[in-house]
Amino acid sequence: MQFRPLKPEDKEAALAIAAETWDGEDYIHLVWDEWLNEEDGEFTAVLINGELVGYGKFTLLGPGEAWLHGARIKKERRGEGIGSGLLEYFLEKAKKDGVDVVRYAAHSSNEASINMARNRGARIAGKYHLFSRPLNAPTPESKTVPRRITEITPQIMEDISRSPFIKYGNGYMAANWQFRHLSQNSLEKYIEKGQIYSLHRGYILYTPPSSPNDFAYISSISGSLEVQNLLLNWTLNLSKKQKAGSVMVKIPSYPPLIQFFKRRGFLPWGKATEPDFLLLEFSVS
Numbered sequence: 001m002q003f004r005p006l007k008p009e010d011k012e013a014a015l016a017i018a019a020e021t022w023d024g025e026d027y028i029h030l031v032w033d034e035w036l037n038e039e040d041g042e043f044t045a046v047l048i049n050g051e052l053v054g055y056g057k058f059t060l061l062g063p064g065e066a067w068l069h070g071a072r073i074k075k076e077r078r079g080e081g082i083g084s085g086l087l088e089y090f091l092e093k094a095k096k097d098g099v100d101v102v103r104y105a106a107h108s109s110n111e112a113s114i115n116m117a118r119n120r121g122a123r124i125a126g127k128y129h130l131f132s133r134p135l136n137a138p139t140p141e142s143k144t145v146p147r148r149i150t151e152i153t154p155q156i157m158e159d160i161s162r163s164p165f166i167k168y169g170n171g172y173m174a175a176n177w178q179f180r181h182l183s184q185n186s187l188e189k190y191i192e193k194g195q196i197y198s199l200h201r202g203y204i205l206y207t208p209p210s211s212p213n214d215f216a217y218i219s220s221i222s223g224s225l226e227v228q229n230l231l232l233n234w235t236l237n238l239s240k241k242q243k244a245g246s247v248m249v250k251i252p253s254y255p256p257l258i259q260f261f262k263r264r265g266f267l268p269w270g271k272a273t274e275p276d277f278l279l280l281e282f283s284v285s
């Protein structure tokens with residue numbers, strides 16, 4: 001197995017591999033240019049006898065923290081150890097680059113993805129339930145306008161750290177499909193693409209849709225129940241204006257939090273009683 005950064009000329013073969021994944025619903029074509037040109041991290045090809053058989057993305061999230069995503073192995077070559085080989089390459093790269101923690105998320109039914117991590121020392125750092133709310137359903141009116149946060153102060157950090165998402169999510173926060181430990185740095189990074197709104201020391205962490213009909217995301221909501229309701233209604237109306245198709249949320253395994261969203265029209269992605277995604281974490285040292 002050989003590894004090298006993907007090149008523009010690999011695009012056709014790489015997207016053909018992605019097209020075999022998730023019944024053709026794959027997203028690699030949407031991020032191809034961005035990932036290829038990103039300076040932090042590596043979009044890595046796996047070759048066997050010169051043939052592209054798979055690839056994956058190593059993304060540096062912050063100091064000492066990497067995220068793996070976009071692993072795609074050619075369908076007819078799955079189960080031959082290529083995915084595990086790529087994972088070992090990334091863990092080795094993390095060590096060389098001075099990265100302490102490597103994480104990725106896997107669907108709980110993705111045995112190959114989970115096994116290759118568990119067999120290489122990963123721990124399960126979190127379990128998440130995926131819910132989404134279609135925006136064609138009626139949305140309660142919202143008159144209270146929260147304040148948009150542009151700077152993370154120690155008080156804001158402290159308030160957000162009390163969010164049930166953080167408390168019951170072992171300190172992790174989700175930013176779209178990536179999970180990071182809550183910190184000053186991760187919140188500052190978050191507001192580069194996402195938005196934070198505040199009302200009476202309650203907070204909602206929200207990411208707008210990247211294109212019409214795409215998902216908008218809620219990463220965390222906190223404050224008194226009344227404040228959470230106001231923040232949620234305001235955000236649902238905002239995402240409607242921004243032409244999101246629906247609003248997605250990854251909820252840690254804490255039943256009252258799941259109930260909160262269910263009661264407000266959020267529908268489970270999978271079996272609501274079981275987590276949809278596992279967060280896998282490697283300590284590299």
Ligand SMILES: CC(C)(COP(=O)(O)OP(=O)(O)OC[C@H]1O[C@@H](n2cnc3c(N)ncnc32)[C@H](O)[C@@H]1OP(=O)(O)O)[C@@H](O)C(=O)NCCC(=O)NCCS
Pocket residue numbers: 021070071072073074077078079080081082083084085104105106107110111112113115116119
């Ligand atoms: C998930 C994926 C990247 C794994 O790559 P792969 O080359 O098929 O996996 P490997 O052959 O290296 O096997 C990985 C591990 O899981 C085990 N495994 C492989 N296929 C398995 C299966 N169908 N069921 C259970 N375990 C399996 C292997 O024993 C191996 O463990 P080991 O290396 O410790 O022995 C690949 O199957 C793929 O591209 N799937 C579609 C896209 C995807 O799911 N991407 C990952 C998103 S998190």
